[in-house]
Amino acid sequence: MNPPPTADAVTATAPAPVADGPSIDVAAERARTAGSALAHHFNAAGAALPTRGVVTAVVDHLRLEEQKGGYEAAAERRGRIDAVYASAAALVGAASTEIALFDSASTGLRILLDALRPTRGQRIVASSSTYVSHALHLMSLAREHDIDLVIAPYDEGRRVDVPALEAILADGVPSIVTVAHVPTSSGLVEPAAEIGEVVQRYGGTYILDATQSVGHLSVDVREIGCDMMVTTGRKFLRAPRGTGFAYVRDSLLERLLPIAPDVRGAQWTSSASWELDASARRYETWEGPVAARLGLGVALDETLARGIPESEAWLIDAGRRLRTALADIEGVTVADPADSRSAIVTFVIDGVGAADAVVELARRGVRVVSVPATHGQWDLGDRGVPSVVRASPHVYNDDTDVAALVDGVAAIATGITR
Incomplete structure (x- = not known):
């Protein structure tokens, strides 16, 4: 989305508590x-x-890089970086080994969908609430690999019509179902757990785009039943731009192979072979915004604390x-x-x-x-x-x-x- 016009600073007004709402300070x-x-x-x-805490974490690490260098600063903060995975996992009900860090949800969706390697004879079913970046990728895959792309039927509220989805999946065609939990274009909330139950029943693969819901609504990947979930840091989590993470069900890791392994998630073991990391870090790349990810960690912890x-x-x-x-x-x-x-x-x-x-x-x-x-x-x-x-x-x-x-x-x- 193009950035909106911004306003000059306005005179600060003494804050008044929001009336008649649930308890938040x-x-x-x-x-x-x-x-x-x-x-x-x-x-x-x-x-x-x-928050100020998020900004401080980012700036402090940039100062450390200024003083010691990027690699040295990252090594010094390795424990804090590893803690980001644990915080992300705690927030969405996953194990830390099932978490991968990305620069955005769009990147995570692209890498994970490509790792599924959809081919002719398979079907992709997408919710009508799908965001443009993901939709463009889906349409490209469908066009280039002759994959059937189906827009899921919706009910009178424009949510995925779960019985109609079940009727589609019941024919036994191998299917990838991808759903935007909350779209960019309205306040709609998809019935994510109901969709998960149906997709699991018919052996499909379920990708949840939780870009607009993590930090906003309760998202528990076990309860929802998704195989993969992606989200961004900059929205309701209040983390820096250029951050995001994904969940990949551990039982999928061995068959969900990255299409472009990187030194971050793979070890080159001989002239013609390599070994992938046992965790979801196999989908990451070596280079990443360390300072921003430390800010993400603070934002995750603040969300959990609230x-x-x-x-x-x-x-x-x-x-x-x-x-x-x-x-x-x-x-x-x-x-x-x-x-x-x-x-x-x-x-x-x-x-x-x-x-x-x-x-x-x-x-x-x-x-x-x-x-x-x-x-x-x-x-x-x-x-x-x-x-x-x-x-x-x-x-x-x-x-x-x-x-x-x-x-x-x-x-x-x-x-x-x-």
Whole structure:
């Protein structure tokens, strides 16, 4: 996604606790989030504001590299780097040996899907909520390898229709099922565990894109039943850009071979042979952003300390309240399913392009983004929606932020700024 217009710093307002929501100490979250005093930031689904602890971890390691060199600094911090795998595993219910670190979810999806080596005679079933980068890869594989690519049927809420999916898989064709848990284009939440039960029953391989859900909703890979899961650090985890991780079920490791082994995950043992690492690190590359990954580790630990059940309840409630407030504005249509249980809120304003609304809200110190149909043709394109405005709160957003967003949208909708 192209970066949204940014606003100049606005005058900091004394934070007010978000009323009537589950227990999160919003004032404490704001106190450790420098950016919360500079603008009303509603872009957690793009890149959330990091905490001071995350930034300090990154900067401290860069200073260490400055003093000792990159390799030497990494060696000194090896224990902390290894701890990142354990924290990621704890967050999603995996073993640390099942975790691989990547620079993004898109990279992880590409590497793992390529490692599956889908061929003619197999089928890929993808949710209509699939993000553009992954969809482009799927379409390329289908075109180049003559693989059947099927868009999963959806129900009246545009979620994967699980009985219809079962009917597809029941024919016995070897299938890879890939689902975006929460899409970029709406507040929809897919029935991930129900999908997992069906895919397991028919012997398929299940990939979950949890880019918008880890750190936002409870994601337990054992309960969901996915074979692989990928996520990014920069969104609801509040980690630096250029970070992400994947889970690969340990029983898949021996048959899921990286298409391009790297010295990080393989050992060259003779002139014509090599041995892969026994863990999911076999999918990694040697070079990586060590400082950013240490920041990821801090972000993971902070998320665990805050509590996933508490964060999920607070974020779902924040999304609900924001949808209600926006729906009460004449000329504004909320574009999410009516019963959405997420903190991602999308809407359109009559007669105003989404990108124009983003610019005007940025002028008021409110940071949101526009999502065009080119980022979700199987969803927005299929609905005939050219673009939506997306607002995604996090635990550092208070009532002052919400009022600024709602007031700004109301002003645009009533033509005050036109």
